[in-house]
Amino acid sequence: MRCPFCHADKDSLKVIDSRACDGDRAIRRRRECLNCKKRFTTYERVEGSIKLTVVKADGRRVPWDRQKIVAGLSRATFKRPVPDEALQRLAEEVEEECFASHDREVPTAEIGRMVAERLRRLDQVAYVRFASVYRQFNTLDELIEAAQNVIDARRFEDPGQGRLFIDPAGINGVASETPPAAKPRGKAKRPPADD
Numbered sequence: 001m002r003c004p005f006c007h008a009d010k011d012s013l014k015v016i017d018s019r020a021c022d023g024d025r026a027i028r029r030r031r032e033c034l035n036c037k038k039r040f041t042t043y044e045r046v047e048g049s050i051k052l053t054v055v056k057a058d059g060r061r062v063p064w065d066r067q068k069i070v071a072g073l074s075r076a077t078f079k080r081p082v083p084d085e086a087l088q089r090l091a092e093e094v095e096e097e098c099f100a101s102h103d104r105e106v107p108t109a110e111i112g113r114m115v116a117e118r119l120r121r122l123d124q125v126a127y128v129r130f131a132s133v134y135r136q137f138n139t140l141d142e143l144i145e146a147a148q149n150v151i152d153a154r155r156f157e158d159p160g161q162g163r164l165f166i167d168p169a170g171i172n173g174v175a176s177e178t179p180p181a182a183k184p185r186g187k188a189k190r191p192p193a194d195d
């Protein structure tokens with residue numbers, strides 16, 4: 001194993017935390033690279049318990065390896081404000097979806113699509129970086145078009161608020177999660193506080 005960031009060899013990798021996960025079927029290890037000081041996570045599990053095969057673009061077949069998704073995400077989110085836990089969670093979600101929708105083989109393009117779709121909601125810059133690798137844009141125009149799609153989607157999804165839909169406040173008079181410091185706008189009906 002090598003550091004996914006600087007490719008230092010295993011002598012530079014130190015385990016800083018180790019714990020059972022997936023109902024004791026796997027061991028999660030948090031590692032630190034002594035060379036570049038970055039941290040990453042590895043999973044060790046019994047071979048054969050996972051039977052999905054990944055079909056690469058050139059037709060080669062390799063066993064499913066969630067760590068490869070995490071490594072790709074780590075590269076895409078380098079120096080971006082995305083916590084490692086969010087990447088692990090994203091990789092787990094994609095794994096669950098792949099295993100639920102495929103019973104033998106899954107093409108890398110499809111995994112890439114699932115990852116990209118989730119990453120777009122997490123961090124737009126990381127999404128464009130990731131998409132530029134997995135979709136292999138041939139021209140700068142294609143890359144710009146992908147970035148523009150992200151910007152357009154953002155107007156609807158409001159990722160800064162961490163939710164997909166803005167509640168239409170005023171329809172039923174109850175606004176959700178109104179911040180305490182928010183200026184009261186309009187007269188939403190609220191139940192008396194000290195009743």
Ligand SMILES: [Zn+2]
Nearest residue numbers: 003006033036
């Ligand atoms: Zn390193």
